[in-house]
Amino acid sequence: MWQFFHKLGSPKWFFGIAARLMPWLLAGGILLLMAGIVWGLAFAPKDYLQGNSYRIIFIHVPTAFLAQSVYVMMAVAAVVTLVWRMKLADVFVKSVAPVGLVLTFLSLFTGAVWGKPTWGTWWVWDARLTSMLILLFLYGGVIALDRAINDEKSAARAVSVLVLVGVVNIPIIQYSVEWWNTLHQPSTFKLTEKPSMPAEMWVPLLLSVLGLYLLFGWLACLRMQTEILLREQRTRWVKDYVLVGRG
Amino acid sequence: MNADCRPTLTLRQDSVGALAAMQAVFTRDMKVAFRQRQDLLNPLLFFVMVVTLFPLGVSPEVSFLREAGAGILWVAALLSVLLSLDHLFRHDFDDGTLEQLVLQPQPLFLLVLAKTAAHWVLTGLPLVVLTPVLGVMVHLDGNSIGVLCLTLLIGTPVLSLIGSIGAALTLGLRSAGVLLSLLIIPLYIPVLIFGTGTVASAAEGAPVGAYLALMGAFLVLALTLAPFASAAALRISLSNG
Numbered sequence: 001m002w003q004f005f006h007k008l009g010s011p012k013w014f015f016g017i018a019a020r021l022m023p024w025l026l027a028g029g030i031l032l033l034m035a036g037i038v039w040g041l042a043f044a045p046k047d048y049l050q051g052n053s054y055r056i057i058f059i060h061v062p063t064a065f066l067a068q069s070v071y072v073m074m075a076v077a078a079v080v081t082l083v084w085r086m087k088l089a090d091v092f093v094k095s096v097a098p099v100g101l102v103l104t105f106l107s108l109f110t111g112a113v114w115g116k117p118t119w120g121t122w123w124v125w126d127a128r129l130t131s132m133l134i135l136l137f138l139y140g141g142v143i144a145l146d147r148a149i150n151d152e153k154s155a156a157r158a159v160s161v162l163v164l165v166g167v168v169n170i171p172i173i174q175y176s177v178e179w180w181n182t183l184h185q186p187s188t189f190k191l192t193e194k195p196s197m198p199a200e201m202w203v204p205l206l207l208s209v210l211g212l213y214l215l216f217g218w219l220a221c222l223r224m225q226t227e228i229l230l231r232e233q234r235t236r237w238v239k240d241y242v243l244v245g246r247g
Numbered sequence: 248m249n250a251d252c253r254p255t256l257t258l259r260q261d262s263v264g265a266l267a268a269m270q271a272v273f274t275r276d277m278k279v280a281f282r283q284r285q286d287l288l289n290p291l292l293f294f295v296m297v298v299t300l301f302p303l304g305v306s307p308e309v310s311f312l313r314e315a316g317a318g319i320l321w322v323a324a325l326l327s328v329l330l331s332l333d334h335l336f337r338h339d340f341d342d343g344t345l346e347q348l349v350l351q352p353q354p355l356f357l358l359v360l361a362k363t364a365a366h367w368v369l370t371g372l373p374l375v376v377l378t379p380v381l382g383v384m385v386h387l388d389g390n391s392i393g394v395l396c397l398t399l400l401i402g403t404p405v406l407s408l409i410g411s412i413g414a415a416l417t418l419g420l421r422s423a424g425v426l427l428s429l430l431i432i433p434l435y436i437p438v439l440i441f442g443t444g445t446v447a448s449a450a451e452g453a454p455v456g457a458y459l460a461l462m463g464a465f466l467v468l469a470l471t472l473a474p475f476a477s478a479a480a481l482r483i484s485l486s487n488g
Binding site for chain 1: 412417429433479
């Protein structure tokens with residue numbers, strides 16, 4: 001266990017593992033996402049109330065789901081950075097923050113597109129939407145702070161503190177639809193209950209959520225690899241890797 | 248800055264208790280502030296001016312101002328606290344006092360708490376005192392003004408506490424001012440929502456107890472967690488230099 005933990009701290013070891021994992025992540029992600037989206041868009045039954053317009057759920061929910069859980073992952077990595085000073089954790093935070101920003105934007109955008117036919121408006125200032133917007137700002141703040149500090153180590157630790165402070169927003173997003181009366185419908189998936197939609201709808205949704213997770217894993221590995229190469233550019237193994245073409 | 252208007256801090260002895268150290272930090276910050284009175288006035292003037300912009304820029308109609316007044320005052324207060332945050336650690340950072348604070352045997356988060364308390368007394372509290380006057384100018388009724396003052400009284404310390412984290416994180420960075428706003432405004436939004444929500448609820452004659460309790464919860468949460476975060480951020484920023 002401890003040996004694994006130490007290995008995980010080594011950028012070189014992670015670089016190799018990531019290279020081996022990435023084809024699987026990419027293939028699985030594309031496969032699941034395609035299956036979920038094609039099933040959802042073409043074969044899942046119409047909603048009795050919203051007709052075909054509900055089908056954007058197969059893109060909206062995965063992005064919103066990921067947007068939040070990426071932040072939680074970043075928070076876990078932030079704790080690891082602050083407590084154990086593990087290099088990889090801070091590489092992770094730095095690499096996935098822009099991905100989280102894009103996912104949050106996509107979920108807000110698809111939500112707006114969905115809101116127009118169902119609520120009759122692109123945007124309402126309701127709790128769910130506002131807290132997602134705050135999440136977008138938080139991602140922006142994390143990226144801005146990271147870019148503003150030149151020293152790598154200080155940047156990592158400062159960003160970790162900021163990520164942890166911003167974590168208070170996550171439960172607010174999660175429970176906003178239950179705490180306040182809002183336009184936004186409650187969550188589709190809950191750990192303790194069966195989904196309130198029929199299986200023909202939630203199975204493709206689950207597939208696309210899982211697919212996007214895998215795809216995110218691939219993207220995170222790719223970005224982390226790039227960041228590792230940048231940071232370790234003076235080491236021998238990176239020189240070997242670049243010159244010979246293998247790790 | 249004139250060197251002799253900044254009294255030095257003397258809490259070198261280990262025998263100085265944490266409370267005495269906090270008191271020393273607090274009184275020193277007050278002294279520094281009162282020797283530079285213009286710095287105290289600036290956020291207040293800013294507050295008044297921002298409030299003035301709305302009747303002139305949007306509409307001087309009584310109905311509009313009555314409806315939007317509480318929000319305008321809250322936003323203006325928020326911005327003026329934000330503006331003053333840059334001073335919270337900056338001067339102490341520049342002249343090295345901050346390093347001495349970090350080296351003290353007393354826990355840093357308590358000293359940070361004392362500095363934040365001084366910041367609130369110097370900016371937040373005057374804003375609350377000024378609010379009734381501006382409340383009358385935006386045609387709020389007496390009850391709303393009372394509730395507004397109460398929410399600002401509970402809310403501005405939260406603003407100072409959360410702000411201290413941002414001020415500590417951005418210490419010594421280029422374009423720290425804008426960055427500070429970017430980091431801190433998202434965290435201010437919940438306080439703003441509940442602050443103005445309380446006044447709106449009071450204007451409708453609904454009970455405000457639940458709202459005030461929630462704001463109190465914000466204050467307790469910020470009071471217990473923010474000093475730790477800003478102390479950690481201060482250590483990071485100092486090791487950065």
